[in-house]
Structure formats: structure tokens, C-alpha cells
Amino acid sequence: MKLTFLSHSCFLIETADHTLIIDPFLTGNPKAQVSADDIKCDYVLVTHGHGDHIGDAVAIAKQNDATIIGNYEVATYCGKKGANAHPMHIGGSWNFPFGKVKLTIAHHGSGLDTDDGFIYLGNPTGMLIFVEGKTIFHAGDTGLFLDMKLIGELHPIDVAILPIGDNFTMGIDDAAKAVEFLNPKVVIPMHYNTFGFIEVDDQEFKQKASASGAEVNILEVGQSYEN
Numbered sequence: 371m372k373l374t375f376l377s378h379s380c381f382l383i384e385t386a387d388h389t390l391i392i393d394p395f396l397t398g399n400p401k402a403q404v405s406a407d408d409i410k411c412d413y414v415l416v417t418h419g420h421g422d423h424i425g426d427a428v429a430i431a432k433q434n435d436a437t438i439i440g441n442y443e444v445a446t447y448c449g450k451k452g453a454n455a456h457p458m459h460i461g462g463s464w465n466f467p468f469g470k471v472k473l474t475i476a477h478h479g480s481g482l483d484t485d486d487g488f489i490y491l492g493n494p495t496g497m498l499i500f501v502e503g504k505t506i507f508h509a510g511d512t513g514l515f516l517d518m519k520l521i522g523e524l525h526p527i528d529v530a531i532l533p534i535g536d537n538f539t540m541g542i543d544d545a546a547k548a549v550e551f552l553n554p555k556v557v558i559p560m561h562y563n564t565f566g567f568i569e570v571d572d573q574e575f576k577q578k579a580s581a582s583g584a585e586v587n588i589l590e591v592g593q594s595y596e597n
């Protein structure tokens with residue numbers, strides 16, 4: 371399994387046979403180094419309806435004939451825009467050809483801002499992704515919650531990808547507490563330093579989160595983690 375950071379909350383997961391992209395916000399993202407046009411994938415996972423997560427999902431799914439995976443409202447919306455979509459919801463899991471996905475809670479919003487007003491896209495989610503014997507937890511956008519203990523207990527996590535940017539999500543101290551609750555082997559921070567309001571020092575997060583014994587792996591944009 372190879373995990374590549376494409377900036378903000380966007381990651382590419384490559385297995386021997388499949389490629390997944392999560393939260394593909396590339397167009398209009400000042401930190402993105404690749405264009406949505408150049409993404410090749412089989413599945414597009416979307417944690418919630420905010421523009422910096424659903425982003426280029428429909429365009430990428432259409433150009434690749436890929437399937438969007440998200441909560442019922444996100445998936446149905448993308449389906450109506452012409453993409454293949456598989457609807458799920460919180461607590462549910464499904465076996466896909468690449469492995470399993472299970473949606474978790476996230477404490478956040480999920481409205482899509484359009485010229486015609488906000489479109490409600492259900493409750494926001496986190497995603498457990500089980501591929502090639504590894505368990506990845508992409509927390510989406512969320513505040514800290516105690517049920518992270520349960521998520522880590524039920525599904526021992528190899529890699530936890532957590533927002534640390536504060537303002538819209540957990541900041542550094544709460545994300546460090548999340549690492550204690552989730553008890554993953556490896557932690558990768560996300561959702562920081564992309565634009566205003568979420569500027570934080572990732573080295574401070576590394577120092578604080580390492581106290582729980584997890585390996586904190588700060589990825590530069592374009593850098594990969596392999597396991």
C-alpha cells in the first residue's frame with residue numbers, strides 16, 4: 371500500500387491492483403501540485419460536502435469512469451451530476467474490489483456552497499479504509515471526540531490521517547489527544563497550512579503527538595508513505 375499526500379486532505383492510495391483518491395480538492399487549491407485532469411484512479415472517496423473535500427470528485431470520477439464513495443447525500447448528489455456513485459452511511463461498511471470501507475462519525479458540517487445557496491450533503495464522515503491487510507483512518511474534518519477510543523479499539527489502526535489546522539477542525543492539542551484515543555502506529559497530519567485560518571506548526575504537533583508512542587510522519591506535498 372502506497373499513500374501519497376496531494377495536499378490539504380487529499381491522498382492517493384495505491385494498491386497492487388487499484389488506485390483510490392480521497393477528498394480530491396485540487397482545482398483552486400494553492401498547495402496542489404497536480405491537476406485534476408492528470409489523476410488516474412478507480413475510486414473517489416469523499417468524506418463530506420464542503421468544497422475543499424468534494425472538490426474535483428465528480429470530474430475525476432467521470433474522466434476515469436471511477437466510482438465515488440461517500441455518505442448517501444454526497445453519493446446521490448454526485449450520481450445526479452453524472453458520476454458512478456456508491457452510497458453508504460455512518461457505521462456501515464462495504465467490501466469493494468480493493469478492500470473494505472467503513473464510515474465513522476465526524477463532528478463538523480457538510481453543506482456544499484453553490485450559487486443557488488447551500489446544498490445539504492448529509493452528515494460529515496471519517497473513513498476507515500482496509501486495504502492489503504492495513505487499516506487506514508482518514509478522519510475527514512472533525513473536532514475531537516471520545517468515540518475515537520472505540521474506533522481504535524474495534525479497528526487497530528496502522529495509519530491515522532488527522533486534521534490539525536484548528537479553526538475548522540481539531541487543532542494541535544486536540545489532535546494529539548486524538549492520537550492517544552486512536553492509538554495508531556503511524557500518524558499523518560492534514561488540513562493545515564493550505565489557506566488562512568489553518569496555519570499551524572507541524573513540528574509542534576509532531577512533538578506533542580509523539581508522546582503517545584505513535585510515529586508522526588509529516589508528508590510534504592507529493593511525498594509518499596509506503597507500508
Ligand code: NI
Nearest residue numbers: 418420478511
Ligand atoms: Ni469541512
Ligand code: MN
Nearest residue numbers: 420422511538
Ligand atoms: Mn475542510
